[in-house]
Amino acid sequence: MTEKTDNQRALGRVLRSSTASFTAGCRTLEDDLPVFGALVQAERRDGAAVYGLIYDVRVDDDPFVRQLIAAGDLSEEYVQDQRQRRQVPVEVNVLVVGGRDRSGQVYQYLPPQPPATLSWVTLCQPDQVRQFGQRLDFLRTVLDAADAPADELAAASLRQVAAATGSPGDSGPARRYLEAAGRELARLLSREPARLNGILQRMRP
Amino acid sequence: MLELNRLTGQVADLAQALAGQRSDQRQRTERARQQLRLHAQVTEELRHKIDVARRADESWRGADPLGDRLDQRIQTGPQTEPATLVAVDGSQIYPDTHAIALYYLTNVGAIVLRQGSGAAPFTSTAPLLRMANDDPLEEQDHDRVDADEVNLRRDLREMETLASLARRQREELGGDMGHLVVALADGPLLPWLPQRMPDKEQRERVRRFTAPLEDLRASYAAPLGYVDRPRSANVLRLLHLAQLPLEDISKERLRQRNDYDGLSDAALFQDLRPGQRTALFAATSEINENFDGAGHRICFCYMNVAPEPDEADRIVEPDEKNAVMARVELPVWLAADPGRLEAALAAVWADCRLLHYPYLLTRAHELALVTRQERAALEQMLHIEMMRRGLRSEESPKANTKRTVGGR
Structure with a gap:
């Protein structure tokens, strides 16, 4: 990750935002590229935050990078220069699924305000993921998302919450969580059995 | 608007004319190469001719050879030791009487790369915004800062930044003089001073431009000015001079049209193999004499910076069409240290491998660049x-x- 704030792993900062989604810009670091489906938060100074799920990560190229790739072997200094020093950030698109108010209360509906430009965007810690995943209201927002690969995102986010809940096993808390999520999905997608089946297949850890 | 349909015929004519010119230039370049072989030895007579030419025409822009052959070719070896490369480039916003205010801006981009460190290079930019007329913040008063003046101020800031960064690198190396620090500037090391500049001011400019070179010498850095696709013809003028009988050397004869008009030294030496360079020369000009007086006479050579062909391609001789010619300028005190010069050239050649142009200068340019959007935001x-x-x-x-x- 590029920087750290309050012991949390910072992805980057908000580039642009709207009520339903925002885009964070971050510098590339090979091992720490943001993960599809991860729960992140855009923080406010007053302790409130907007929660969202990563649904797209873009590493844009430019003619310079293309030329370097065509040139073949690159020394490590050149690679690090391109990754860390050039103003070609990795763009991380985030679907807003809820937030946290100043009192620390987590909610799963669209926040009253989008995150401000240059707000820190950090990866949520496992306990935050668990706390957020206790309710499943966010699934409707995900399934209705027009710009995101909704089914893949729903499955990936549920796998993530399950992993934060406990180790996988036939009767463990992760398993129980996925079963509960499956039932909620069945309710939401009662008229779309094929779609439901597709998501359930992808939820397997 | 440009009515492209009205240009189709003219475009074809232009291409035809260019093809004819290219063919003519190839033939004349070949003749120049023959003359170079004939006059390759630097004789006492040639040195005398150079003196006579300089006296006859103060603005004669020839070449003064440092060695004893004009056709010498020196192969740069592969880089053996990692070096620290420092590079700078500058950009500017020229004063515009139609803009919201009469101002100018210079911006210097710099990059420092330590080969073998595996670390990201250090990069920086340094913008400077000033009024374009009598500026109380500037040391010198000028009635008006025009584009030439902005160029000079930008060039000076580039050299000062280069010297400052090289000095810092040497300090960070704990004064280890065995580690090579190459200081790479975009373009010639000799500034272009307008003819109208009074002598006193020119002396002051020379003092200010040679100060960073003095600093670079003190830091034991290797400053190189890199000129891509050079159009200069100093060696061709020397060749023309070599062919003139001594008694015929006059201002008029030196300025007369000759077989080398329109040709460039780069074309003359385009048959250099990858990594090869020419002998060293010094441009004959008043400003270089002034630099010489300060101990920093500027010399130059031409070099083919194209990468060495891969093993598989070595059976085929490199074609001169693939040559990538650069003019490399350096102060005379670096020329007097051949080991360090060759190591510096090897480092620059290695840095050219990816882009056929120094990677570091590409980045320095990118850092310095002021985009149209940035200018709009500034205004x-x-x-x-x-x-x-x-x-x-x-x-x-x-x-x-x-x-x-x-x-x-």
Whole structure:
């Protein structure tokens, strides 16, 4: 990750935002590229935050990078220069699924305000993921998302919450969580059995 | 608007003319190469001719050979030791009487790369905003800063930044003089001073431009000015001089049209193999004499910076069409240290491998560049600050309308 704030792993900062989604810009670091489906938060100074799920990560190229790739072997200094020093950030698109108010209360509906430009965007810690995943209201927002690969995102986010809940096993808390999520999905997608089946297949850890 | 359909015939004619010119230039370049072989030895007579030519025509821009052969070719070896490369480039916004205020800006981009460290290079930019007329913040007063003056101030800032970064690198190396620090500038090391500049001012300029070179010498850095696709013809003028009988050397004869007009030294030496360079020369000019007086006479050579062909391609001789010619300028004190010079050239050649141009200069340029959007944002900031002070700030109607119709 590029920087750290309050012991949390910072992805980057908000580039642009709207009520339903925002885009964070971050510098590339090979091992720490943001993960599809991860729960992140855009923080406010007053302790409130907007929660969202990563649904797209873009590493844009430019003619310079293309030329370097065509040139073949690159020394490590050149690679690090391109990754860390050039103003070609990795763009991380985030679907807003809820937030946290100043009192620390987590909610799963669209926040009253989008995150401000240059707000820190950090990866949520496992306990935050668990706390957020206790309710499943966010699934409707995900399934209705027009710009995101909704089914893949729903499955990936549920796998993530399950992993934060406990180790996988036939009767463990992760398993129980996925079963509960499956039932909620069945309710939401009662008229779309094929779609439901597709998501359930992808939820397997 | 450009009516492209009305240009089709002219484009074809131009291409035809270029093809004819290229063929003519190839033949004349070949003749020049024959003459180079004939006059390759630097004789006492040639040195005498150079002196006579310089006296006959002060503005004769020939080449003064440092060695005893004009056709010498020196193969740069592969780089053996990692070096620290420092590179700078500059950009500017010229004063524009149609803009919201008469200002200019220079921006210097710099990059420092330590080969073998595996670490990201250090990068920086340093913008400087100034009024374009009598500027109380500047040391010197000038009635008006024009584009030439902005160029000179930018070039000076580039050299000062280069010297400062090289000095810092040497300090960070704990003064280890065994580690090579190459200081790479974009373009010639000799500034271009307008003819109209009075002697006193020219002396002052030379003092200011040679100060960073003095600093670089003290830091034991290797400064190189890199000129891509050089158009200069100093060696060809020397060749023309070599062919003139001594008694015929006069201002008129030196300026007369000759077989080498329109050719370049780069074409003359385009048959250099990858990594090969020419002998060293010094440009004959008044400014270089002044630099010489300060101990920093500027020399140059031409070099083919194309990468060495891969093993698989070595059976085929490198074609001169694939040569990538650069003119490399350096102070005479670096020329007097052949080991360090060759190591510096090897480091620059290695840095050219990816792009056929120094990677570091590409990055320094990118760092220095002021985009149109950035300029617009800067003028917006300036506009707000001027309004706060009750100043009227508007573009001229001409600039405004040009932007309106040009924005399509």
